Amino acid sequence: MKKIKFCVDQIVYKNIPGHRYIKINGWILSTETDTVQVFSVLNGKQIHHKRFAVERPDVQKKFKRKNVRLKCGFDIQIDLKETIPKEYVLYVKKNGVLQKLYKLGGSDFAEIEDTKSLTLNIDGIYIDKSHIVVNGWSVSQADRDVQYKVTDNLGNDVEVSLELRKRQDLYKLRLTDKKHILCGFKATFLYDKDKKYVFEATDTVDKKDVPLVPDELWKAHRYEARKGFIVQALKKAKVKNFYKVYKYIAENGVKGLRGYLIERINSTVKPYDEWFKEQQLTEKEIEAQKNKKFDYQPKISVIVPTYNTPMKFLREMIESLQNQTYANWELCIGDGSEGN
Numbered sequence: 436m437k438k439i440k441f442c443v444d445q446i447v448y449k450n451i452p453g454h455r456y457i458k459i460n461g462w463i464l465s466t467e468t469d470t471v472q473v474f475s476v477l478n479g480k481q482i483h484h485k486r487f488a489v490e491r492p493d494v495q496k497k498f499k500r501k502n503v504r505l506k507c508g509f510d511i512q513i514d515l516k517e518t519i520p521k522e523y524v525l526y527v528k529k530n531g532v533l534q535k536l537y538k539l540g541g542s543d544f545a546e547i548e549d550t551k552s553l554t555l556n557i558d559g560i561y562i563d564k565s566h567i568v569v570n571g572w573s574v575s576q577a578d579r580d581v582q583y584k585v586t587d588n589l590g591n592d593v594e595v596s597l598e599l600r601k602r603q604d605l606y607k608l609r610l611t612d613k614k615h616i617l618c619g620f621k622a623t624f625l626y627d628k629d630k631k632y633v634f635e636a637t638d639t640v641d642k643k644d645v646p647l648v649p650d651e652l653w654k655a656h657r658y659e660a661r662k663g664f665i666v667q668a669l670k671k672a673k674v675k676n677f678y679k680v681y682k683y684i685a686e687n688g689v690k691g692l693r694g695y696l697i698e699r700i701n702s703t704v705k706p707y708d709e710w711f712k713e714q715q716l717t718e719k720e721i722e723a724q725k726n727k728k729f730d731y732q733p734k735i736s737v738i739v740p741t742y743n744t745p746m747k748f749l750r751e752m753i754e755s756l757q758n759q760t761y762a763n764w765e766l767c768i769g770d771g772s773e774g775n
Contacts, residue, residue, distance in 0.1 A: 439529050439532065440463075442461045443537050446458070447547065448547045448549060451550055451551070454576045456514050457512070458510075458511070458513075459510075460489065460510045460608065462509065464501065465507050467502075467504045470529070470530055471528070473527050474528070475513055476525075476526065486511050487509070488506040488509065489609075490505050490508065491508035495507075522538070523538070552641045553637070553638050553643055554573060555643040557569065558570045560645075560647070562653060565626070567626050567649070568622070569622045569645070570620070571620060572619045573620065573636045574611050575640070581636055581638050583634070584635050585633065586632065593626075597621070597622050599617050600617065601617050602619040605619075617717070619715075628650070632648075634647055732763045736767055737766050737767065740768075741770050753766065
């Protein structure tokens with residue numbers, strides 16, 4: 436019997452007053468023609484749970500030859516109320532085949548129990564010659580605004596440039612709601628290499644700290660740079676490139692090749708996803724752009740030819756234009772569908 440391919444990305448046992456639940460998310464490899472059912476068994480009894488299908492383009496990309504459905508991800512939440520969890524088992528039935536996906540016992544609950552109202556996730560920490568940048572997101576189960584600050588090892592507050600960001604990705608994964616969708620942050624501050632720092636997030640009920648030591652951050656930075664160098668070098672290790680290397684050595688010498696590799700392969704350019712998150716506009720910036728009046732505002736005509744375009748994609752295209760911030764534009768659709 437062929438095993439069902441799956442992955443559990445995260446499991447949470449939240450245990451605070453008014454918020455007692457088990458939350459589990461991940462993905463199950465399946466196509467549009469597969470029949471997939473998921474069951475939860477808590478303390479030996481099958482129970483009702485909230486299950487949401489989640490879009491996972493990353494899984495589609497990873498298994499691009501298997502025609503994976505976009506909504507192969509799952510997000511399950513079991514509201515515990517007053518129940519004390521002793522054992523939890525998650526099952527999946529795919530095309531009639533039943534398989535156990537995940538199991539939690541008594542000691543497992545003790546290990547993952549979260550009694551804090553605040554969730555803090557650090558996506559990345561960057562350092563250059565003068566700045567430290569902390570990127571991430573934070574959500575309060577106490578329904579409070581999260582405050583951020585940085586202090587040095589002497590206890591002094593450090594001036595921080597803080598940018599809050601909308602996190603549509605977390606909303607789609609149901610890790611936050613619309614009210615708190617502006618839960619992402621980018622905190623930037625000037626540092627002294629001889630000092631140590633602490634980044635703090637708090638909702639006034641709980642707080643979480645992240646230590647920031649410049650020397651350690653630089654070590655991590657150099658390690659990632661070397662690792663990136665090796666990975667990129669292996670990706671480039673093709674026969675056609677060996678000839679280019681030989682030719683470059685002949686013209687520039689070994690030292691010249693080393694300098695070229697350091698410059699071109701060992702790049703410190705950030706991954707696109709991280710760069711994109713940093714460039715996302717805040718709601719305030721979007722509104723400012725919409726209200727901006729230019730002395731010269733020419734009409735921009737967008738011409739789109741279509742042929743038997745599904746209404747879903749046509750609607751998405753039109754909405755993408757309606758959602759941009761420049762006011763003086765028109766859309767011209769050239770329909771060649773012959774009435775279809």
